[in-house]
Amino acid sequence: MEAIEAAMRAPEYSDLQRHDAPRAEEAQLLLCHPQDYVDRIRKAIPAAGIYQLDADTHVSNGSFDAALRAAGGACHAVDLVMDGQAANAFVAMRPPGHHAERATPMGFCLFGTIAIAARHAMERHSLSRVAVVDFDVHHGNGTQDLLWDEERAFFVSSHQMPLWPGTGRREERGAHGQVMNVPLAPGTDGAKFRRIYEDTVLPQLDRFAPELVLISAGFDAHRDDPLAELALVEEDFAWVTGELCDIAARHSAGRVVSCLEGGYDLDALSASVAAHIRVLMEKGA
Numbered sequence: 001m002e003a004i005e006a007a008m009r010a011p012e013y014s015d016l017q018r019h020d021a022p023r024a025e026e027a028q029l030l031l032c033h034p035q036d037y038v039d040r041i042r043k044a045i046p047a048a049g050i051y052q053l054d055a056d057t058h059v060s061n062g063s064f065d066a067a068l069r070a071a072g073g074a075c076h077a078v079d080l081v082m083d084g085q086a087a088n089a090f091v092a093m094r095p096p097g098h099h100a101e102r103a104t105p106m107g108f109c110l111f112g113t114i115a116i117a118a119r120h121a122m123e124r125h126s127l128s129r130v131a132v133v134d135f136d137v138h139h140g141n142g143t144q145d146l147l148w149d150e151e152r153a154f155f156v157s158s159h160q161m162p163l164w165p166g167t168g169r170r171e172e173r174g175a176h177g178q179v180m181n182v183p184l185a186p187g188t189d190g191a192k193f194r195r196i197y198e199d200t201v202l203p204q205l206d207r208f209a210p211e212l213v214l215i216s217a218g219f220d221a222h223r224d225d226p227l228a229e230l231a232l233v234e235e236d237f238a239w240v241t242g243e244l245c246d247i248a249a250r251h252s253a254g255r256v257v258s259c260l261e262g263g264y265d266l267d268a269l270s271a272s273v274a275a276h277i278r279v280l281m282e283k284g285a
């Protein structure tokens with residue numbers, strides 16, 4: 001958050017609307033998670049120190065509130081964009097969300113933020129075609145789990161394979177064929193990444209004609225990221241952002257809500273987020 005905030009202090013970002021993320025209402029969490037799971041996470045929060053939900057997913061006293069604000073911020077961003085108060089939006093949030101499954105926290109994630117935002121868009125704004133595009137280097141297994149049987153969503157995840165969490169094979173297509181997994185070989189660079197998006201992902205998204213485009217924007221496919229072996233750079237994230245904005249311009253009056261997922265080299269993260277937001281601003285102007 002500090003690395004991103006620092007990048008956002010540059011003069012070119014001074015005109016951005018900024019909103020504090022409200023806490024999600026419990027009903028919003030329940031769009032994707034059962035009540036006993038929400039209660040279990042709440043009860044696991046320690047009064048002090050750190051509690052480990054699993055090998056990767058640790059919580060402190062502030063974690064439940066932070067996760068509520070991540071989900072609430074994503075829903076609020078959907079409201080702002082759907083109500084025309086913003087052309088598009090980026091939700092800078094920690095913890096991320098795309099690994100949390102229906103009743104299992106995973107990979108730093110407690111609640112499925114982007115899937116909650118998708119369901120919120122369907123329920124509150126009566127949308128029936130919401131695209132969720134996940135270019136984080138890891139498979140969005142949680143989003144896939146939460147939207148597996150959701151006919152109103154088209155979920156695309158591109159990710160390095162093999163890599164944790166191990167899911168995201170091409171054959172995983174969702175209950176209605178509305179899930180698209182795009183495994184990428186280690187070492188995939190920007191040129192190859194762009195070609196794969198141009199040949200497969202973008203035409204499918206165009207065919208789906210989304211009323212809203214949601215992005216699980218992880219920046220850990222950057223070549224400097226320590227957690228994976230893809231070789232994207234800032235310009236590649238800017239390119240894919242522009243392409244997704246163009247799809248939104250054709251089908252959904254430009255409506256895009258992007259939520260931060262991974263990104264573990266702080267210099268690469270802040271530069272990539274800055275490039276991502278620069279394109280959102282240009283396309284939303």
Ligand SMILES: [Zn+2]
Nearest residue numbers: 136138220262
């Ligand atoms: Zn990731």
